[in-house]
Amino acid sequence: MTTEVVLKIAISGVLTGLVYGLMALGLSVIFGVVRVVNFAHGEMMTIAMYLVIVFFSALGLDPLLMLVPISAVLFALGYLMQRAIINPFINRPEHSQFMLLVAIALIMVNALLLIFGPDSQGITTSYSFDSFDIGGIIIDAGKVYAAIAALIVAVALFAFFRLTLTGKAIRACADNYNGALVVGLDVKRLYALTFGIGAACVGAAGTMLMIVTDVTPAIGPAYTLLAFVIVITGGLGSMPGAIVGGILIGLTEALGGFFFTPSAKTMFSFAILVLVLLFRPQGIMGRKTA
């Protein structure tokens, strides 16, 4: 009986963790290539989540159908942000970049507050109350769909970076900035593209997250922190690391919330973060050189 409950909680933690992993993947890709820490990451995700609410209430579209269009919108947002605002900051000191993104985050949070008000909003899909029964363990259907979609997007992204020429060019920029310039790559454009891709990940993750949770404008910074914790745990700049970190943190929070109190669950992920930073600063999957 109790093992079943614990298993149920663990599995649902892993499933949510996959969606978190996709969100963190966006942060990781951006840092790995552009070398800018996106302090507006969670805020960008809340934008995607509110887009889901708008489309859902206006057109009744299922979040799974909105995955691609919302990712595209976020891609455009990220691309423009990098092109117009962040590119001039690439060679500025860290605290200057930090300030820039904090200002952007502040604008995003409050613009959402202005438009949608402070109340928590959510959607109810046709499968919101469905569940799968696997050998006596009951799993929410929404979580399963969200996790599968997140996994597909992540795999597509891996394929993009491994197989396409643009993907290789972006990796070249990440490996050697000057080398990339020398061989004639348009680094500024590739940076914008990368930021766009990172934003699209967050867009997809936000869309999936709407299936399983609600959103308020003020939740953005909490997601930003969560993305940091995951990415550093997994290894900043490592793509598989983000997914592994996401699963680990999702699992930790689910079990921590279950065995102690839900309000203390983030404490466990911070504890993991501190341990990782101290004993393996490059992260679980990170390379030593970072």
Added chain:
Amino acid sequence: MNLLLEGVPRSALILLALFFAALIAAPMVLNDYLIVVLITILYFAYAGQCWNIMMGFAGQLSLGHALYIGLGAYVTAALYVKFGVSPWIGLLPALVIAGAVGAVIGFLAFRFGVSGVYFAILTIAFAEFARIGFDHFPWVGGAAGYFLPVANYTQNDFFNLRGSQTMFYYILLAMTVLAFVLCHLLLRSRAGYYWLAIRESPEAAEALGINIFRYKMYAVVLSAALTSLGGVIFAFFYNNLFPEQVFHISRSIELILGPIIGGIGTLFGPVVGAFLLTGLAEGLREVMLRLGIDLPGVKQVFYGICLLCVVMFLPEGVWPPLKKKLGLDRDTGKKGS
């Protein structure tokens, strides 16, 4: 005295004296509301100055200074409420505890070579840890908050920090001036030069024989301990403490906006930044009030846009170019002011 004034241009001294005189006279002419605004400004100037020791001087970016504010606030408040200990005595354990926590964080980070973005995130992690920890710490009220008894004070009880706004104003003014003078002296001390060397290039500083671990530790401990004093004032001025507010990441960010906007690593940066940002926030509030716009978020959106513009167009902050305009930078040979 020589050390204090040496190499400071005369025009700067005159301006500084005028500015200081204006601040001393302020409570006699301003109304209650404006005094509260000035208290907010001084609070941010003081805390920003303390943060600047760590980031501006030694180059260690802390995004979790709310932790030290919160520790100072909770320690003195709990000692006062539970045992009737005067905050002037209570601030000693607060200093020690905040300094010790800073030392632990610094020790862990610097021993294991955690730096840059990673260090910044480690500091956030500890502040968040404290936030959730205090949320579940019933002895000081937990998430429901901790309150100091308030009454209508006809007389200032300086010893117990109970009294009028004006009293808090002058205490904060004194703290800000002392922090300013201390930082001025620090920048001209051996430690100050070592910090700047570490900030500019840790490798080069180490090669020159500076014990960078020890000097980074000095910066963290000093910055943490001094910041906690800001928390003491915070607790006794506002009389209520909620972990969700005191330790929140937005508090840490709020605290460091001033020195970054004003000019990181400069003595006047935190002061100028505090005046500009609080002035901006209050100004926006006033404008919104006049225009009859009462929507949540409008003010902060404009605030964010202003921040964005300053960061984009004044990469070094407001103070360095302003200093040039005022003609105060003749003294280019020496660091400081």
